[in-house]
Amino acid sequence: MxxxxxxxxxxxxxxxxxxxxxxxxxxxxxxxxxxxxxxxxxxxxxxxxxxxxxxxxxxxxxxxxxxxKEQKIEHNIFELVSFTEEMRRLNKEPVNQIMKFEMIQPDDHIRRMLRLGENETVFYIRRQRLVDDMPYVVEDTYLPVRLFPNLSYQIMTGSKYDYIEKEVGTKIKESFQEVIPILPDPAIAEALQVNSGQPILKIQSYSILLDGTVFEYSENHFRSDEYKFTLRASRP
Missing domain, CATH: 1.10.10.10 (Winged helix-like DNA-binding domain superfamily/Winged helix DNA-binding domain)
Incomplete structure (x- = not known):
């Protein structure tokens, strides 16, 4: 027909x-x-x-x-995929620019989110995540050194989840996320190439492995003019 x-x-x-x-x-x-x-x-x-x-x-x-309609990248908040995986689905190849890569003593908030012992250290990485030379996301990630002693600057220029699952050989189970609209501080605004008066979307999240170990705490800052977040609700 x-x-x-x-x-x-x-x-x-x-x-x-x-x-x-x-x-x-x-x-x-x-x-x-x-x-x-x-x-x-x-x-x-x-x-x-x-x-x-x-x-x-x-x-x-x-x-x-x-x-x-202006086309924003649609992120399904109920699906745990990396930025790299999300962009490749759209036939785009992301680039990760490392802005900071440090081993630090975490503050109390980070320690609590990662369930760390008193003297444990973490890797702190700030990445500017670009597609077609445009910054879409600025990510602050904290990873326990105990879990990833071989983590390197070079590894973080690629997919973090690929490293954890394919190289470390552990399986990621789930992530718990909170979405907050904020005004960016000057450093984030500069990294995202937006005006400091332009609202952005911030996601605070912690992720766990299959055995229940919290392996990551991240704060991701998204350009609100390039991203939208979707929720799918169904009646029982």
Whole structure:
């Protein structure tokens, strides 16, 4: 069975968006113009637009019009994947710039989150995580030296989770996360290349291995203009 005309038109519009003919944030042509362009009724055009709104490619702004939606990276907070894994799913290759790599005595908060003994030390790493030369995330990570004595600067330029699971040979079970909207401090704002008055999203998280060991505490700072966080809720 042939696809309905509105679906075909929706696909044509989608291809024009993907080709860059219609730019993100740009108002789309009027229904009358699209009706003439595609040789279809305005009702059919309306159905095609409705489909693309539902798919997240277009957005309607009441009293203003319909726009090509700016595409943010959608992060499913219920799925534990690394930034590297997330970007590779989108056919993007991330780059990790190490801004700090230190062995430190943690403060009481970090010690409590990692369930450390009194004299234990941690690796503290700040990474600027870039895609296409744009910083998307600034990550502060604390890892117990006891668990990862061979951790190096070079290892942290790659995927932390790959190192833990493939090289150390331990299995990650889950992560507990808290999302907080904040105004960035000057150092974070500079690293993300945003204005210090622009809100960003901060995720505080700690992660555990299959045996219940807490192996990581992280504070990730996300550009709110490039990222959105989704939750999927279902009724019991």
């Amino acid at each position: 042939a696809a309905p005309l509105y679906k075909k038109i929706a696909q044509q519009i989608k291809e024009e968006i993907q080709s860059g003919k219609w730019q993100e944030g740009e108002t789309i042509p009027t229904e009358h113009h699209l009706s003439t362009t595609y040789g279809a009724s305005r009702v059919t055009i309306r159905q095609a637009i409705k489909q693309l709104v539902e798919e997240g490619l277009l957005e309607k702004v009441q009293g203003s019009g319909t726009y090509v």
